[in-house]
Amino acid sequence: IENFIKMHFSIFDHNNQLGRVVFSESNFRNEKKLLNKLFKLMKNSRSELEIVIRIGQNMNIIRSDISTVSISEIIIGALRFLVTQWSISDQKFNLKKEGNRLCHDVLQVIKLSNK
DSSP states (O other): OOOHHHHHHHHHHHHHHHHHHOOOOGTTTHHHHHHHHHHHHHHHHHHHHHHHHHHHHHHTTTEEEEESHHHHHHHHHHHHHHHHHHHTTSOOOHHHHHHHHHHHHHHHHBBBBOO
């Protein structure tokens, strides 16, 4: 999960316009092909994350009282919000630094307290 989060922040940090494109799905409303490709990318990314979450839940590392779907939505939603803030602020803060903070905090929320 940590690798998933940090990898995405690194990708957006190195391609600072990518966040504006990927998170501006309204720009693709009239472009069905692009919208379908974007949806497929998002679906694949979410599926990969949910596999990792499920493994963590089965190993009693990640809380299982929260659904895999909800945990993935929390992670992806937080990631999206931070990248959007960074993008519309004209990259006024260090995305990797803030991404690391967010990653740490999200992991604290979803991990079992004794792990």
